[in-house]
Amino acid sequence: MRFSASLLLASLVLSALAKPYWRRQETDPTDPTDPTDPGGADGDGDGDDDTDADGNVPNLGDGNGIPDVSNATNPQCVPFYGVRDAILGGIFQGRCGDSARAAVRLAFHDAGTFSLALQALGDPTGAADGSMIWDPTEVTRTENNGLQTIVGILAPLPAQLGVSPGDILHLAGVLGVLACPGGPRVDAFVGRGLPLNTAPTGRLPNPDDPVPLLLAKFADMSFSVRSMVALIGAHTSGKQRFVDPARNGSSFDSTVDVWDVDFYGETAHGTSDPNVFMLDSDVNIAGNASTKAEFHRYIHNQPDWDEDYRAAHFQMSTLGYNVTTLINCTEIMPASINLTTLTINGTVDPTLLEAATQKYRAPWLVPSS
Numbered sequence: 115m116r117f118s119a120s121l122l123l124a125s126l127v128l129s130a131l132a133k134p135y136w137r138r139q140e141t142d143p144t145d146p147t148d149p150t151d152p153g154g155a156d157g158d159g160d161g162d163d164d165t166d167a168d169g170n171v172p173n174l175g176d177g178n179g180i181p182d183v184s185n186a187t188n189p190q191c192v193p194f195y196g197v198r199d200a201i202l203g204g205i206f207q208g209r210c211g212d213s214a215r216a217a218v219r220l221a222f223h224d225a226g227t228f229s230l231a232l233q234a235l236g237d238p239t240g241a242a243d244g245s246m247i248w249d250p251t252e253v254t255r256t257e258n259n260g261l262q263t264i265v266g267i268l269a270p271l272p273a274q275l276g277v278s279p280g281d282i283l284h285l286a287g288v289l290g291v292l293a294c295p296g297g298p299r300v301d302a303f304v305g306r307g308l309p310l311n312t313a314p315t316g317r318l319p320n321p322d323d324p325v326p327l328l329l330a331k332f333a334d335m336s337f338s339v340r341s342m343v344a345l346i347g348a349h350t351s352g353k354q355r356f357v358d359p360a361r362n363g364s365s366f367d368s369t370v371d372v373w374d375v376d377f378y379g380e381t382a383h384g385t386s387d388p389n390v391f392m393l394d395s396d397v398n399i400a401g402n403a404s405t406k407a408e409f410h411r412y413i414h415n416q417p418d419w420d421e422d423y424r425a426a427h428f429q430m431s432t433l434g435y436n437v438t439t440l441i442n443c444t445e446i447m448p449a450s451i452n453l454t455t456l457t458i459n460g461t462v463d464p465t466l467l468e469a470a471t472q473k474y475r476a477p478w479l480v481p482s483s
């Protein structure tokens with residue numbers, strides 16, 4: 115394996131580093147009676163909700179659901195705890211900000227160039243291979259407008275950390291989801307080699323595409339209708355800048371800082387929030403007879419969306435690879451922040467949300483001045 119020697123080196127370098135600046139002691143002591151404690155529902159008396167509600171949340175009993183490298187079970191995953199911290203701390207600073215949302219979109223634009231048709235012809239196809247942060251021309255394509263900043267930030271990491279571009283880019287994607295409160299814990303696989311080629315053009319969807327063309331493009335990427343509709347829910351934490359520059363910074367739902375299903379309800383039924391911008395493609399998918407039922411499935415239904423999104427994003431993050439040749443390092447992934455426990459009268463409470471972020475993302479937050 116081309117990267118194994120450098121991975122070992124990276125693990126030595128990372129473990130030799132003094133505590134990076136984003137690592138600091140958790141300041142919020144565990145108190146099961148604290149009314150702002152977002153967890154505690156699992157009844158283990160430590161005040162944390164360590165329950166495994168989505169089938170995939172670590173019960174560490176250490177209060178913040180963050181797996182530590184000292185508890186690594188797969189030696190091949192050891193270096194990736196440091197990579198996790200470099201991305202979640204050094205880049206996202208523990209929050210659902212512009213870098214996190216851009217990393218999620220980047221994961222789609224990297225992997226979404228995969229094509230069953232090209233593969234069948236034996237022609238070069240895209241893959242979840244990190245070519246977006248490896249080939250300097252891809253990010254200059256119009257379809258990738260807005261991704262320049264995150265590409266510039268991630269591009270040096272493969273050389274710095276001795277990890278392949280595909281592993282860096284797709285770890286950033288799954289960690290970007292998790293950085294957004296409510297975002298599920300998508301399986302994190304590593305072991306991708308160097309990208310084989312520059313991704314082909316013309317595969318990615320466009321907001322002007324009619325629904326049948328969108329369906330055809332996603333089918334060629336190997337996604338079902340249901341997976342496509344689950345995946346575009348990533349717009350829950352998205353903003354637009356280039357579709358309507360006059361409304362630069364407007365978001366796709368009224369709750370851009372959380373990973374919830376409001377995107378589905380608001381896109382289907384409208385919203386009075388003037389800051390919300392809807393893509394024609396999202397509105398068409400919400401209303402078209404061929405996709406409407408799948409779209410409506412997720413309205414007020416976070417559990418179903420969680421499950422479908424996790425599966426679809428995992429599929430996306432491994433497109434072009436034989437999964438059995440990759441390594442499952444999901445063990446590095448922190449627990450998801452559960453929105454249910456932060457919701458009062460149907461709205462996520464900002465004070466509870468911040469308390470949960472302080473608690474479950476503590477090691478990566480930058481102290482506010």
Ligand code: HEM
Pocket residue numbers: 212215216218219222259260319320321322328345346348349351352353354355356357358393395396
């Ligand atoms: C029908 C398919 C899709 C279309 C037409 C589409 C189109 C777009 C457009 C036009 C933007 C705004 C770019 C800008 O003006 O800055 C955007 C943003 C975004 N998209 Fe999509 N998208 C699609 C599917 C997806 C999928 C499958 C994902 C991820 C799983 C995704 C994730 C995002 C994210 C996170 C943003 C926000 C980026 C940011 O705030 O910086 N999109 N998308």
Ligand SMILES: *[C@@H]1O[C@H](CO)[C@@H](O)[C@H](O)[C@H]1NC(C)=O
Pocket residue numbers: 155166167168417420452453454455
């Ligand atoms: C969130 O917590 C609620 C209440 O404890 C639980 O019913 C739900 O399944 C949890 N959801 C997730 C995604 O963990």
Ligand SMILES: *[C@@H]1O[C@H](CO)[C@@H](O)[C@H](O)[C@H]1NC(C)=O
Pocket residue numbers: 173174175182184185
């Ligand atoms: C993780 O390892 C530490 C020692 O390094 C130990 O004290 C702790 O109990 C372990 N946690 C789990 C969940 O195994």
Ligand SMILES: *[C@@H]1O[C@H](CO)[C@@H](O)[C@H](O)[C@H]1NC(C)=O
Pocket residue numbers: 323324325326398402403404
């Ligand atoms: C809705 O879907 C039908 C076929 O499924 C298609 O002919 C039509 O163009 C679609 N409408 C939009 C707005 O995409």
Ligand SMILES: *[C@@H]1O[C@H](CO)[C@@H](O)[C@H](O)[C@H]1NC(C)=O
Pocket residue numbers: 355356359362363
């Ligand atoms: C959007 O606004 C930001 C800052 O307000 C600016 O840096 C950026 O260039 C603007 N982008 C577009 C496409 O207008």
Ligand SMILES: *[C@@H]1O[C@H](CO)[C@@H](O)[C@H](O)[C@H]1NC(C)=O
Pocket residue numbers: 436437438439
């Ligand atoms: C995937 O890899 C495994 C193990 O190397 C191999 O047995 C299997 O045939 C491969 N599957 C495909 C579709 O190439």
Ligand SMILES: *[C@@H]1O[C@H](CO)[C@@H](O)[C@H](O)[C@H]1NC(C)=O
Pocket residue numbers: 170301442443444445
């Ligand atoms: C990857 O490992 C996690 C446990 O760390 C497990 O829950 C998950 O099912 C595994 N994923 C696959 C696709 O095998």
Ligand SMILES: *[C@@H]1O[C@H](CO)[C@@H](O)[C@H](O)[C@H]1NC(C)=O
Pocket residue numbers: 458459
């Ligand atoms: C929730 O809404 C009900 C009815 O609108 C109201 O009586 C109650 O005070 C609200 N609770 C909180 C905590 O805001």
